[in-house]
Amino acid sequence: MAADIARGLDARRRPRGGYGSKTRHITEACVYGFLFFAFVQVGIQLVLLAVNRSPSATLALSEPVARSFSRPDIVDRNGRLLATDLEAPSIFADPALVLDRDELVEKLVTVLPDINQQELRRALSDRSRRFVWVRRGVSPKIAQKVHDLGLPGLSFRNELKRAYPAGALAGHVLGSVNVDNRGVSGIEKYIDEKVGVDPVHAAVLSSRAPVRLSLDIGVQHALEDELDDAVKLYKTEGAAGLILNIKTGEVLASASLPRVDPSWPTEALADQRLDRVSGGTYELGSVFKTLTIGMALDDGHVQPGTMIDVRKPMQVGRFTVTDFHPAGRPLSVTEIFTHSSNIGAAMLALQAGPEKFAEFLDKVGVLGTLKTEQGVVAPPQVPKTWTRASTITAAYGHGIAVAPIQFAAAAATLLNHGHQVQPTFLRRFDAESADTKPRISDATSRQLANIMRLNVTAPDGTGREADVPGYRVGGKTGTADLAIRGGYAKNAVITSFLASFPMDEPQYLTFVVLFQPKGVADTQGRRTAGTNAAPVTSRLISRVAAQLGVAPMDVAQSQ
Secondary structure (H helix, E strand, O other), X not given: OHHHHHXXXXXXXXXXXXXXXXXXXXXXXXXXXXXXXXXXXXXXXXXXHHHHOOHHHXXXXXXXXXXXXXXOOEEOOOOOEEEEEEEEEEEEEXXXXXXXXXXXXXXXXXXXXXXXXXXXXXXXXXXXXXXXXXXXXXXXXXXXXXXXXXXXXXXXXXXXXXXXXXXXXXXXXXXXXOOOOOEEEXXXXXXXXXXOOEEEOOOOOOOOOOEXXXXXXXXXXXXXXXXXXXXXXXXXXXXXXXXXXXXXXXXXXXXXXXXXXXXXXXXXXXXXXXXXXXXXXXXXXXXXXXXXXHHHHHHOOOXXXXXXXXXXXXXXXXXXXXXXXXXXXXXXXXXXXXXXXXXXXXXXXXXXXXXXXXXXXXXXXXXXXXXXXXXXXXXXXXXXXXXXXXXXXHHOOOOOEEOHHHHHHHHHHHHOOOOOOOOEOEOOOOOOOOOOOOOOOHHHHHHHHHHHHHHHHOOOOOOHHHOOOOOOOEEEEEXXXXXEOOEEEEEEEEEEEXXXXXXXXXXXXXXXEEXXXXXXXXXXXXXXXXXXXXXXXXXXXXXXXXXXXXOOOOHHHHO
16 A cells, blocks of 8 residues: 555656657757758858859959049130040959950950950969959940950959040140049149149049130131141141230140140150140241341341341351342341341341340240240250350251240240240130230330231232231241251251231231141242241131131221
C-alpha cells in the first residue's frame, strides 16, 4: 500500500505528455537555423564581393578627381553670343572590367579614328587602375555610336565643353581652352586670369555675368570677308586687319588669315596661322611716314607747305635711297606724304636728329611694350643705336619692325588730338582717355588729318583707290620689301593701308595688311599698296561705315 502511494506521487512530479518541451526545442532550433542561414548569406556575399570586385563600390573610392571649370559666356558689344559652355558626354574605361583590351581598342577606332591606340592599350593593361579617360567632350552622336558598340568596361559622364557658335569668327581674339575647360590663350586666358572661373565636378553652368567684348560681330564678319576676297584676288600668303575706335581705343574687329578655329586649339600652333595683328612684327614701309610727318610738324621746324629739295638721292653707306616715283622737283611737306617720298621723309627725320626722332616714336607708343586683354603684343624690333643710317631707314618704315596693332595705336594717338590710345578688346562705355597729357599738339593732329584726307582726294595721291564717296576717308599707303634673315626677299613685299574716317573729326581707324601679294590683271601687274590694300580698304569702309553709325555727307561737300 505504501509502495503504491509512493509510485503515484512520483508520477505526479514528472511532466505528463512533453508538449512544452517540444515547443521550446522547436523554437530554439528555428532561431539557431535562422542565424546560421544569415551568417551563410553574409559569407556568400563577402565571397562574391571579393571575387567580382563590384565597380559600384570601388569606383567611388578609386576614381581620380577629374575637375573641370565652368566659364562665363563671351558676347560681342551688342550681346551676341561668341562663346559658351555646353554639357557634353565624356568616355572613360575601367580596366578591371574590360574583357578584351584589343577588341575594345579596335572597335573604338571605328568611331574615334584619331585615338592613340598604343597609349590606350598601355593604360588598359594596368588592372590596378579603375579609371582611364578615353575621350573627353564628344558630341552626343559620337557618344551614341560608342554606346552602341556594347563594350564592357566603357562608361560615360557629362562634363562642360566650350562651344563657339560663330565658328572660326574672331578665332585669334577669342583664343581657346584645354580639356579641363581652362583658358590657354586669347580672351579665354584673360578670363582665367582676371575675371575668374569656377571648379566643378559635374556639368554645372557658370552663374557669372557674360564677358562683353568691344568686337562687333557684323563688323568682324565684314573685315574677315574682305580679307578673304583680297587673299583670293591678289594671291597673297596671308592678310591681317583691324578696326579701332580712335576715341575709346575699342577694337571693333581684328582678323588674321589664315584663320584659327577656337574649337581646335592645335591649329594655332602652325606658323602660318600666327596672329599677324599682334603676334608678329613687320617692317611696314611707307605707311610709317605718317609718324615721321607727324613728328616733323609737331617739332615746329616745318609746316605743311614748307618746301624740301628731294631731287638728289641720299647715300647711306653702300646703299642709295631713292624715290619710287621721283618728282624731279622740290616737294612740300604735304607732297612728301602724298607722293610718298623716301628722300623727303629721311630728310625730315635727319632735320630733327636721331635722338628726337627716337624720342618721338617712344612718346607715341611705338618703341615700348604693349599688352591687351588678348595677351602680350610681340615687342617691336628697333635699332640698337639710333645712327644716321638707322634714322633714315626708319623714317620710311624699314629697319624697324612693329606689330600692326601697336602701329595702329600710335597712328590713332596722332589723330586723337594727341591723346594716347590704349587698344582694348573689352567694351568701354565712355570716350574719356586715361591719358590726360597730349603727346602732340592739337594743331599737329588736325594738320595731319588734313594731309591724310588730301592723300585720298588729290589726283597725285597714293591713296586715291581708298576713297568712299561721302565718308571723308583719309589714309596712307605702305609697300615694304619682305624682311628675311640676313636681308630682304626678292620679289616679295608687304603692302598696307592705314585709313581713318570721317577726317573732319576722326572717329574710326582701319589698318589692312597684305602679305606677299602678286601682280594680277586687276592691278595691271603691279603689287603696290595703292593698287591692292587701298581698294580693299575702300570696300571695307563702304560696308562697315553705316554699321558704325557714320552718316554719309554730300559727296561734293565731303571733297
